[in-house]
Amino acid sequence: MANEKTETKRNWKQYFLGLFGLNLLVFTTLIVFLMATPPRSDTLPFPQSIDEPGAQFRVESTKADLNELINDYLDQVLLADNADFSIWIDEDVHLTGAFRAFGVPIPLNVRMEPVVQANGDLVLTMTEMSLGLLDLPSNRILHYINQQVETPEWLYFDSENEQLYVAITQIDIQSNFRFSLQELDLTDDRIAFLIKIPRAGAVSAE
Template identity: 25%
Template sequence: MKEEKRKHRKSTEENERKAVNKWKVSFIILLGIILGLAAFFFFRATQQREVIQYDTQPIVQREGEPVLSINSNKEQINSLMDFYLQNYQADSDVEYHFQLENQAMLTGDFEVLGAPITFYLYFDPYVTDNGNVQLKADSLSIGTLDLPVGQVMKMIEKSFKFPKWIEFDPDEETVLLRLDQFRMENGLFIKAEKINLVDDDIQVSLYLPQDKEK
């Protein structure tokens, strides 16, 4: 009888030790997972993001008085842009279109997972202090896809050919029309003075090249 009690006690103690060991192992594994996750999130939080450097051209100051001030409207500007883009994209396999309505609209097609997608990206235009034009993205229409504007702007920038005087900033969701870097064939500069799309009032000034002003 005593021998049976001793064996039972021994068996109970072994079971208790096994249970304790299992809890220890489980606790160590859980602690390891927690420490691993903490280290991972600390690394991600302190890791520096890659900074993308854009080639930004210096501002070209337009000196003197404008040689010509022009009052225009959306229809006239759209005709000029269509003519310019047709020539500029003549050797390109993909095309985009830009036109002014009550907002500025950029539209075109690019592929997502091998399927062609048509996008409509709407901007609000603003004249900057130096006579350039900033387009601030307002809304995006891209079928049934739910994509952030900044991501779509990155796709657009990579998919299409744009003049060097057009600068994309997907992070800020803006496009800057660097008119100070744009030259007409005769060398004239263009400076934006006013853009009011609702009232169809667009005003620009033309400046002579600096070497011709002297």
């Protein structure tokens, strides 16, 4: 009986050491890869305000409604089996989740400050970022995520400036509608979108 307990203890110790060694190897490889790869940014779109005739409507929302909408949409457009993310909007934008690197899940936590652009797009500036327990520059982490996770065409990684550019005006909502972000006041919970129906689209829909 004592021999069985000793053998079980030895097996658990070997398993722990093996798992620790595997994780250490993964994180070491990841650090070397991140530090050896210079951060590169996507080519950002030129922000344009499209002025065309048609009807337009202002739609107001709340942070609670926007959280639900974003996460439902995120499940549909995040084209990756190796990543699982969720977004929570409070006083800022908080992204949490994990993606797999070398077969090991690595937690990701990001806090971002949103700034509405004049044309209705959105820029998210990184204020905090952590990748597992690694203390690495945010620009390299952003670059790595951009390389590993397939994201929608309207999401641009400005890794060098530690920002994400969300081209809201480019999002395809499978209709003739165009929409843009008009107001995003997270402190007072005032969020508004501008929805526009181009005149040509309105005519073709009749």
